[in-house]
Amino acid sequence: MWDKRNDMIVYETEPFNAEPPPTALAGQPLTPIDTFYSRNHGPTPDIDASTWRLHVDGLVDRQLDLSLAELRQLPVQTVVATLECAGNRRAELNAVRPISGQEPWGPATISTAEWTGVRLADVLAAARPRAGAAHIAFAAPDIARNASPPQPYGASIPLSKASSGEVLLAWSMNGRPLPRVHGGPVRVVVPGYIGARSVKWVHRITAQPEPSDNYFQATAYRLLPSDGIRGPGRGIPLGPAILNAAILAPGNGAAVAAGPTSVTGYAFSGEHTVARVDVSPDGGQTWSQATLAQPASPWTWQLWHTTLSLPGGPALITARAWDDTGATQPEQPATVWNPEGYANTAWPRVQVDVRSPVR
Numbered sequence: 001m002w003d004k005r006n007d008m009i010v011y012e013t014e015p016f017n018a019e020p021p022p023t024a025l026a027g028q029p030l031t032p033i034d035t036f037y038s039r040n041h042g043p044t045p046d047i048d049a050s051t052w053r054l055h056v057d058g059l060v061d062r063q064l065d066l067s068l069a070e071l072r073q074l075p076v077q078t079v080v081a082t083l084e085c086a087g088n089r090r091a092e093l094n095a096v097r098p099i100s101g102q103e104p105w106g107p108a109t110i111s112t113a114e115w116t117g118v119r120l121a122d123v124l125a126a127a128r129p130r131a132g133a134a135h136i137a138f139a140a141p142d143i144a145r146n147a148s149p150p151q152p153y154g155a156s157i158p159l160s161k162a163s164s165g166e167v168l169l170a171w172s173m174n175g176r177p178l179p180r181v182h183g184g185p186v187r188v189v190v191p192g193y194i195g196a197r198s199v200k201w202v203h204r205i206t207a208q209p210e211p212s213d214n215y216f217q218a219t220a221y222r223l224l225p226s227d228g229i230r231g232p233g234r235g236i237p238l239g240p241a242i243l244n245a246a247i248l249a250p251g252n253g254a255a256v257a258a259g260p261t262s263v264t265g266y267a268f269s270g271e272h273t274v275a276r277v278d279v280s281p282d283g284g285q286t287w288s289q290a291t292l293a294q295p296a297s298p299w300t301w302q303l304w305h306t307t308l309s310l311p312g313g314p315a316l317i318t319a320r321a322w323d324d325t326g327a328t329q330p331e332q333p334a335t336v337w338n339p340e341g342y343a344n345t346a347w348p349r350v351q352v353d354v355r356s357p358v359r
Ligand code: MTE
Pocket: 036, 037, 038, 039, 040, 041, 042, 083, 084, 085, 086, 140, 141, 142, 153, 154, 181, 182, 183, 194, 195, 196, 197, 198, 199, 200, 201
């Protein structure tokens, strides 16, 4: 479905919600489109690029109403950026205490692509935000039936982020026209922020004094206190992505041969840089440093790899990343458990069975 690889883990087909098997992400700085996860809250709209228009309004000196051809008049910009859903790794939180009504995402609700479009900053410069504008809201046409009340998808980011050069209105992904399921003809790409802010099928951009009152900004994608009571303005709104890491290979539950075992994964720190990844062959008693690959841009995950020498029998491989502020990951998912299951950044763990060769 949606031209994805056959082994995608599909949680729902309508709306389409799927992630690849973790091993499919291993060792690839750019994620092929057929492997890129997809997260949707409503049915995928079918928008004709020749009639699509972008309205820019709110606290601006000049309202805009642009066709795709007019948008393409602006300087073209390409950014390699990782998108990570705030629900990435929710399954591990589910194991601590069940979270109902949310997809039990594994560690592959994260992917990296080369995005091409125009800078949102250039569109805003043409519209000239007025004094008092502090947030840029995005609106899309897809209706989320599970929102309360049901409504089209929307989100916002601070004007300061929207005016930075990395935020794009993108029409291309990995050199191909942006596929429909990923927001074609045009989506927002907000590098360094949770995926929820990269609004697909965007058709309206509004400069305003406050964050969007859309359900997905005001109510969902927030860290609720343990009472779990949700409502507009409750909980901590998620914006910049939080330091996270996962082990991609070997897969959880894999049987591996005794001797040197290659271990690979990713670490991602949103607007920060990953400074180090430690890996442990024994559940965190001893650690060694993994080798970090050079990231494709400041806005991508950093892939890492190491070789561990594992004794025979069951082994628990663990990792923890550190970023350039000295922050690291919490040890246990229970520490970060929250009622909606967002932002699981606990140490990733993979259980393997180390088998000696049969003589
Ligand atoms: N934009 C719209 N219009 N509708 C959506 O449901 N999902 C958001 C974001 N943008 C969404 C959206 C979420 S939660 C994520 S994680 C990313 O899109 C996923 O982007 P992808 O499907 O291209 O991977």
